Structures are given as structure tokens and as C-alpha cells.
Amino acid sequence: MSSTDLSIELTGLGLENPIILAAGVLGTTGTSLKRMAGEGAGAVVTKSIGSEPKEGHPNPTMLKLDCGFLNAMGLPNPSYKDFRKELSIASEGGVPVIASVFGAHPDEFQEIILGLEGASAYELNVSCPHASGYGTVVGTDPVLVEEITRAAKRTTDVPVWVKLTPNVTDIVEIGEAASRGGADAVVAINTVRSMAIDIHSGYPILGNLYGGLSGPAVRPVAVKCVYDLYKALDIPVIGVGGIGSWQDAVEMMMAGASAVQVGSAVYDNVNIFSEITSGLSAYLKANDHCLDDITGLAHRKVEQ
Amino acid sequence: MRPVNAEITEIIRETPTIITLRTDIELDAAPGQFVMVWVRGLDEIPMALSHPGSITVQRVGEATEALSRLEVGDSIGIRGPFGNGFEVKGEGRGDGDGGGGGNGEEYGDEKGNKIMVIAGGVGGAPLLPLAQQAQSLGLDVTILIGARTADELLFEEYFSKCGAFSVATDDGSKGHHGFITGAMDQFNLAGFDQFYICGPELMMKSVLDILQAAGLEAMAQLSLHRYFKCGIGVCGACTIDPSGLRVCRDGPVFSGDLLIKSELGKYHRDATGKKIMF
Numbered sequence: 156m157s158s159t160d161l162s163i164e165l166t167g168l169g170l171e172n173p174i175i176l177a178a179g180v181l182g183t184t185g186t187s188l189k190r191m192a193g194e195g196a197g198a199v200v201t202k203s204i205g206s207e208p209k210e211g212h213p214n215p216t217m218l219k220l221d222c223g224f225l226n227a228m229g230l231p232n233p234s235y236k237d238f239r240k241e242l243s244i245a246s247e248g249g250v251p252v253i254a255s256v257f258g259a260h261p262d263e264f265q266e267i268i269l270g271l272e273g274a275s276a277y278e279l280n281v282s283c284p285h286a287s288g289y290g291t292v293v294g295t296d297p298v299l300v301e302e303i304t305r306a307a308k309r310t311t312d313v314p315v316w317v318k319l320t321p322n323v324t325d326i327v328e329i330g331e332a333a334s335r336g337g338a339d340a341v342v343a344i345n346t347v348r349s350m351a352i353d354i355h356s357g358y359p360i361l362g363n364l365y366g367g368l369s370g371p372a373v374r375p376v377a378v379k380c381v382y383d384l385y386k387a388l389d390i391p392v393i394g395v396g397g398i399g400s401w402q403d404a405v406e407m408m409m410a411g412a413s414a415v416q417v418g419s420a421v422y423d424n425v426n427i428f429s430e431i432t433s434g435l436s437a438y439l440k441a442n443d444h445c446l447d448d449i450t451g452l453a454h455r456k457v458e459q
Numbered sequence: 460m461r462p463v464n465a466e467i468t469e470i471i472r473e474t475p476t477i478i479t480l481r482t483d484i485e486l487d488a489a490p491g492q493f494v495m496v497w498v499r500g501l502d503e504i505p506m507a508l509s510h511p512g513s514i515t516v517q518r519v520g521e522a523t524e525a526l527s528r529l530e531v532g533d534s535i536g537i538r539g540p541f542g543n544g545f546e547v548k549g550e551g552r553g554d555g556d557g558g559g560g561g562n563g564e565e566y567g568d569e570k571g572n573k574i575m576v577i578a579g580g581v582g583g584a585p586l587l588p589l590a591q592q593a594q595s596l597g598l599d600v601t602i603l604i605g606a607r608t609a610d611e612l613l614f615e616e617y618f619s620k621c622g623a624f625s626v627a628t629d630d631g632s633k634g635h636h637g638f639i640t641g642a643m644d645q646f647n648l649a650g651f652d653q654f655y656i657c658g659p660e661l662m663m664k665s666v667l668d669i670l671q672a673a674g675l676e677a678m679a680q681l682s683l684h685r686y687f688k689c690g691i692g693v694c695g696a697c698t699i700d701p702s703g704l705r706v707c708r709d710g711p712v713f714s715g716d717l718l719i720k721s722e723l724g725k726y727h728r729d730a731t732g733k734k735i736m737f
């Protein structure tokens with residue numbers, strides 16, 4: 156590439172560019188992850204993997220709305236025992252492969268991480284339903300998030316990222332818990348709780364009745380979460396939510412993101428990764444910036 | 460898009476296990492494109508369009524059973540059309556190069572004009588509009604349909620009006636006795652410019668093997684069935700090995716030369732993503 160170098164070091168991993176495939180999007184198989192690496196992703200995150208096979212929620216599981224996307228996949232996955240093979244195929248893509256894992260308690264996270272040895276890093280998806288008690292998720296409980304993060308760190312030597320849910324009063328409190336637990340980075344945000352109803356019949360459309368919003372609609376929410384986390388934490392923040400262009404990536408970085416993830420935008424174009432990196436590279440060159448100059452720039456402007 | 464409301468206007472009993480539901484909506488779709496059919500409160504499943512406002516459903520499980528119980532005046536939700544659909548070469552919207560096989564030269568003059576449609580079972584649903592379109596474009600159409608038994612032959616009457624027509628049944632109750640591949644023997648395959656195939660996976664694999672043996676795999680278009688969740692190319696449930704292509708978005712129609720080097724006929728994945736061997 157004759158244009159600006161976009162390579163970064165993120166929690167000890169070397170990435171050729173900071174545009175990462177987000178969890179749960181085209182990440183069900185090794186060859187699909189490999190394909191996304193080929194489309195220019197700087198790293199890829201797998202579908203969230205659990206300890207037992209899970210079919211996920213009944214269809215409809217995803218809808219495109221005018222403002223974004225609504226999904227309730229329900230964490231379908233073949234379990235770590237079966238996913239191991241896919242992980243090694245994904246590694247042939249030549250970019251870091253981050254295994255997203257989910258569980259209900261620290262032991263379960265440990266079991267899955269051990270079972271998925273060989274990942275470049277682990278992303279803890281703490282957005283799944285709590286083992287005891289309904290209606291809450293692991294990721295809304297700072298004590299549990301800290302324990303899970305600490306357990307994961309004890310289990311592996313590779314970096315541990317913690318993916319945060321925006322469905323809390325104060326995301327910073329959860330981010331701080333992850334940081335205390337030893338997280339190498341936090342990833343924000345997962346989808347925003349939401350719902351759609353069919354006006355012809357009155358039925359909620361998603362098989363699970365409600366789900367999570369992603370895409371353009373959530374970008375301002377994500378920008379604010381990333382802004383707040385950057386301000387409060389000493390570890391890197393990886394920004395995700397509604398990024399579909401290099402401009403969106405720059406905005407997220409200015410809020411404080413060291414790298415960004417792209418999920419729903421593969422809908423428009425699977426080549427989105429190359430598209431964003433070339434736009435980002437041209438932007439940096441035109442402004443004589445490097446990535447470090449723009450990460451957290453909004454904070455420096457406010458402080459001035 | 461949110462599901463569009465489609466009211467059932469007519470129900471046609473095609474075979475003992477297959478019905479066609481005609482609805483009050485019309486979709487502008489290419490042959491081979493599909494819709495996601497929402498049986499409210501139960502499930503949403505992919506279905507080909509057998510006509511701009513119709514789906515043709517074989518009863519195999521809970522959702523198709525529920526569709527089979529619907530009555531005129533009931534309604535379903537429809538998202539789509541999605542996917543790529545078949546490419547009709549005669550129409551000139553392809554890359555023009557169907558001649559990957561060895562015998563392209565001899566038939567260069569009429570390239571794209573002579574096609575064979577091979578339908579197994581409910582695989583006839585996406586192929587009927589294809590055969591009808593090809594016929595209206597003036598292509599020379601040969602149709603082969605197969606089923607377990609005579610009663611299960613789908614769209615016999617409509618297909619027979621689209622061109623030269625033959626039938627195969629596993630039990631010999633009509634036409635060629637045996638698999639559809641056996642009925643292919645009577646034709647000089649090299650004389651065809653394009654093959655359109657949909658049916659049970661192992662049938663498609665056998666047909667493709669025969670075409671490959673004749674060096675014709677690049678001239679085949681096959682519509683694939685994989686487990687769909689989102690249906691719009693985002694979740695990754697339907698991707699195939701080793702290309703990582705999405706059946707719901709990059710497909711469901713793929714060329715034979717791509718599929719010959721794929722998981723076709725070896726395995727597919729269930730709702731969890733686990734491989735299931737054929």
C-alpha cells in the first residue's frame with residue numbers, strides 16, 4: 156500500500172489495520188471468517204461460542220428496518236467441542252482470530268476458553284442470560300463481570316477483551332469492573348434492546364419477541380459509550396455499533412476507539428473492510444495524521 | 460424490510476404432499492429467487508416463488524405442516540424476494556461465457572439457446588418460472604422431472620407445455636424407471652448450452668457428477684438448500700465450504716464448477732452450525 160500505514164498493536168496483537176469483523180456476523184464457520192479476512196478485515200471475531208450446542212431462537216431472527224437491523228439469533232452455536240476445527244480453518248486467513256465466548260458463570264467461561272485453545276485472543280460476551288434469575292444478563296452485574304474476567308485471565312495467556320452491553324444505566328461501571336478483573340480491552344457496544352410488531356396482525360415479529368438493535372440507528376449510542384469508557388479507563392476501547400463507512404470509523408476513533416468492529420454493514424457489502432481502510436488511509440494522509448492522532452481527539456479538543 | 464402481509468386467495472393441491480398457495484401479492488422476482496415465509500407465532504422459512512404471488516410447499520415438518528393447514532382468507536408474512544436467482548443466458552444478462560466445458564465450440568452459434576431443466580421433487584418450484592421464462596424467450600427447452608412415484612410428480616402439466624418433456628419415477632410408476640440421472644442417458648448432453656437443476660441434494664450431486672464427466676459442469680446452475688436464519692446475508696448460518704459464500708445472498712443458485720469443489724453432497728449444517736453428513 157502506498158497510502159498511510161494503518162497497522163496497529165492492539166493488546167499485544169499486531170493488526171494490519173484497525174477494522175475488525177464483529178462477533179456473530181458471518182462468523183459461524185472457519186471458511187466464512189477466512190473470507191472476511193480476505194475482504195480486508197484487520198482481525199476477525201467468531202460467532203459467540205458456548206459449552207453446549209444451541210439452535211438459537213426460532214425465526215424470524217433478523218429484520219432490516221429503515222433505521223438499522225433488529226436481531227434475536229439466540230446465540231446459535233455448535234459448542235466449543237465442534238467449533239475447534241472451524242477456529243483452526245479461520246486461522247488460515249492470516250489475520251488474528253478472536254474467539255467470542257459466552258457462559259453463565261466464571262467456570263463455564265474457563266471451560267470454553269480451554270476448549271478453544273489457539274485463538275489469538277478471547278472476547279467475553281457477557282450479554283447472555285444470567286444463570287440464576289431471569290431477565291438480567293451477566294453483563295449488567297459488575298461483580299460477576301469482574302469475576303468472569305479474572306477467571307478468563309487466569310485461564311489464558313493471550314489477550315482477553317470484554318464486550319459490554321449498552322443496556323445498563325452506566326456502562327462505565329461495567330467497564331471498570333472488567334478493567335479491575337484484568338481485561339486487556341473493552342469492546343462497546345453489543346446491540347440495544349428493542350422490538351418490532353407486525354401491524355397487520357399484532358404479532359411481535361421476532362421469534363424471540365424482542366431482540367437487539369444494530370446498524371446506523373445505534374451509532375450515536377455507541378459513540379457516547381465509547382467516549383465515556385475512554386475517559387474512565389486506562390485500557391483500550393474497541394468501538395462497535397453502526398459503522399458502515401470510513402467517516403463512521405473516524406468518528407468512533409475520535410470518541411476514543413483504538414480500533415473498530417463492523418457487523419451489520421456487511422449487509423450492504425462484504426468488501427466493507429477494504430472500503431473503510433482505503434478511505435481511512437486517504438483521510439489520514441490528506442490530514443497528515445496517524446491513527447494515534449485521532450484516537451480520543453474529541454477529548455483533547457474538549458480539554459483545550 | 461418488515462414482512463408484507465399476503466392473504467391466501469387460492470390453494471391448489473399439486474400432489475399428496477405438495478400444495479401451492481396463491482396470494483394477493485405480486486413480487487417482481489427473477490426465477491430462483493426466494494422469500495422468507497412467516498407463519499406468525501411459529502417460524503419463518505425460505506420458499507422459492509413458483510409464480511410472482513405463489514409458493515409451492517412440500518409438507519416435511521412443523522412450519523410446512525402449518526402452511527398446509529391454511530385456508531383461503533388466512534394470511535402469512537413475506538419478506539423478499541432475496542438471493543440471486545437463475546441466470547438465463549439467452550436473455551444476455553450473463554457474462555456470456557458459458558463455454559467452460561470442452562464442447563462449447565461446436566455449438567457456438569446457438570450458445571445459450573438449448574437448455575435442460577432438471578427438477579427433482581419440490582425442486583420444480585423455482586424451476587417452473589425459469590422454464591416458462593426460457594420458453595417465452597424462444598429458447599429450446601428440454602425438461603426432466605423426477606419423483607418417488609407418479610403421484611408426486613410436480614407441475615407435470617405446466618412443464619410439459621414449456622418444451623420437450625420427460626419423466627422419471629423411482630418406482631417406475633411413470634416414465635423412466637429409476638433415478639432422474641438414468642433419464643439423462645437418452646440425451647446428447649454436449650448439445651446443451653446450459654443446465655438448470657434443483658432437487659434433493661444427492662440427486663443434484665449425481666446430476667453434477669454426470670455433467671462433470673462430460674466436461675459440462677461450468678454450464679450448470681444449481682439451486683442449493685441450506686439452513687437459513689436471517690435470509691439477508693448477515694448472520695452466516697448458511698455459508699458453504701470452502702468458499703465461505705452465503706447461500707441466502709450469494710446464492711441460492713451457484714454454478715456447477717464452483718459446487719463441484721464444495722461441500723455439496725458431503726455435508727450441510729444444522730441450526731447450531733454443526734456439520735451433518737449426507
Ligand SMILES: Cc1cc2nc3c(=O)[nH]c(=O)nc-3n(C[C@H](O)[C@H](O)[C@H](O)COP(=O)(O)OP(=O)(O)OC[C@H]3O[C@@H](n4cnc5c(N)ncnc54)[C@H](O)[C@@H]3O)c2cc1C
Binds near residue numbers: 214503504
Ligand atoms: C432457497 C430455498 C428455497 C426453498 N424453496 C422451497 C420450496 O419452494 N418449496 C418447499 O416445499 N420447500 C422449499 N425449501 C425448503 C424449506 O425451506 C424447508 O422444507 C422448510 O424450511 C421446512 O420447515 P419445517 O418447519 O416444515 O420442517 P422442520 O421439521 O423444521 O425441518 C425439516 C427440514 O427442513 C429444513 N429447514 C427447517 N427450517 C429451515 C430453515 N429455516 N431454512 C432452511 N431449511 C430449513 C431442514 O433441512 C430440516 O432438516 C427451500 C429452501 C431454501 C433454502
Ligand SMILES: Cc1cc2nc3c(=O)[nH]c(=O)nc-3n(C[C@H](O)[C@H](O)[C@H](O)COP(=O)(O)O)c2cc1C
Binds near residue numbers: 346371
Ligand atoms: C446477526 C447478528 C448476530 C450477532 N451475534 C453476536 C454474538 O454472537 N456475540 C456478540 O458479542 N455480539 C453479537 N452481535 C452484535 C455485534 O457484534 C455488534 O456488537 C452489534 O451488531 C453492533 O454493531 P453493528 O452495528 O456494526 O452491527 C450480533 C449482531 C448481529 C447483527
Ligand code: FES
Binds near residue numbers: 694
Ligand atoms: S441465513 Fe443469515 S447469512 Fe444466510
